[in-house]
Amino acid sequence: xxxxxxxxxxxxxxxxxxxxxxxxxxxxxxxxxxxxxxxxxxxxxxxxxxxxxxxxxxxxxxxxxxxxxxxxxxxxxxxxxxxxxxxxxxxxxxxxxxxxxxxxxxxxxxxxxxxxxxxxxxxxxxxxxxxxxxxxxxxxxxxxxxxxxxxxxxxxxxxxxxxxxxxxxxxxxxxxxxxxxxxxxxxxxxxxxxxxxxxxxx
Numbered sequence: 001x002x003x004x005x006x007x008x009x010x011x012x013x014x015x016x017x018x019x020x021x022x023x024x025x026x027x028x029x030x031x032x033x034x035x036x037x038x039x040x041x042x043x044x045x046x047x048x049x050x051x052x053x054x055x056x057x058x059x060x061x062x063x064x065x066x067x068x069x070x071x072x073x074x075x076x077x078x079x080x081x082x083x084x085x086x087x088x089x090x091x092x093x094x095x096x097x098x099x100x101x102x103x104x105x106x107x108x109x110x111x112x113x114x115x116x117x118x119x120x121x122x123x124x125x126x127x128x129x130x131x132x133x134x135x136x137x138x139x140x141x142x143x144x145x146x147x148x149x150x151x152x153x154x155x156x157x158x159x160x161x162x163x164x165x166x167x168x169x170x171x172x173x174x175x176x177x178x179x180x181x182x183x184x185x186x187x188x189x190x191x192x193x194x195x196x197x198x199x200x201x202x
Contacts, residue, residue, distance in 0.1 A: 001198055004039035006058045006066075010046040010081065012184070021183040023065035023195055033065035041201060042066070043145060045184075046081035050090030050106055050146065053081055054098065063099075070101060075175045075201050083171065083178030084148050092146055101153035101176045109144070114163030118147040124169040124181070126158035130178075131170070131196045135189045140169070140181035148180065 003020050007013050007029035020027035020043075027043075036042060044066070046053050057063040070076055078086055087098040090106040100108070109116045121139050126132045142160065147167045150156050158170035160180070171178040177197065183190035 001025050001040045001202065002044060003041045004030040004036060004058075005045060005083075007037050007042045008053075008060050008062060010048055010053045010056060010080070012047070013045060014120060015184045016043060016045045016079065016186055019194060020198075023172055023198065028105045031060075033061040036069050036074070038191065040045040040075070041198070042069060042076045043079065044076060044085065044086070045079040046083035047143065048081060048086060050081065050092045050098070051094065051096040053085060054090070054096050057085075059198060063115060067099065070099075070176060073175050077197065078143060078176070078178035079184070080180060080182060083180055084146065084152055086171070086176060087148055088151075090146070100137065102148075102155050102171050102173050102178070104149050104155075106180065107149050109147050109162070109167070109169065114165075116146075116163050117143065118167070119143045122160045122181075124158045124160045126170065127158040128170070128172070130200055131157065131172070131193060132189050135192050137188055137189055140179075141185070141190070142169075142181050142194075144180060148178075 017027045084106040086102045090096045123138045155173045161171040
């Protein structure tokens with residue numbers, strides 16, 4: 001399977017590519033939106049600011065290109081900020097329109113019993129028996145200050161408890177998949193998740 005990782009300098013693209021290559025799949029960074037047709041799976045990985053990321057995707061022509069690919073049925077995996085961009089809108093530095101593939105909004109994590117950002121290892125709770133099959137500890141690495149408040153619970157496949165908050169850890173709708181955690185930084189469980197995803201798409 002050929003995997004294209006969108007490269008607009010908003011995330012650790014190299015680490016994501018290495019994770020897929022470790023699983024013996026052909027992954028490469030993609031800087032030209034005109035080449036998305038060449039890949040079987042697209043990956044949108046990112047960290048940082050919602051509005052900045054959407055601005056760069058539009059500037060480099062990836063926003064419209066990704067919309068066309070998803071509408072045509074191409075599988076897309078969003079990681080961290082990449083997943084959050086699937087929302088209707090992000091509320092960081094004002095309101096910014098997202099892709100709208102999964103209804104909901106991206107909002108600041110409420111600081112209560114735990115500090116923000118949410119950073120470190122946490123166990124997730126999941127109802128998905130395919131993408132999370134064989135995951136030993138369900139321990140994944142998180143690093144974020146904003147969270148995806150998903151409108152439809154049917155789109156949620158995993159959650160994580162952080163203090164007295166229950167945050168969305170993974171989503172899925174049709175050919176769109178998203179994870180708030182970083183599978184490329186989550187060692188064995190992260191690699192197992194990616195392997196399960198690839199096998200489910202084969």
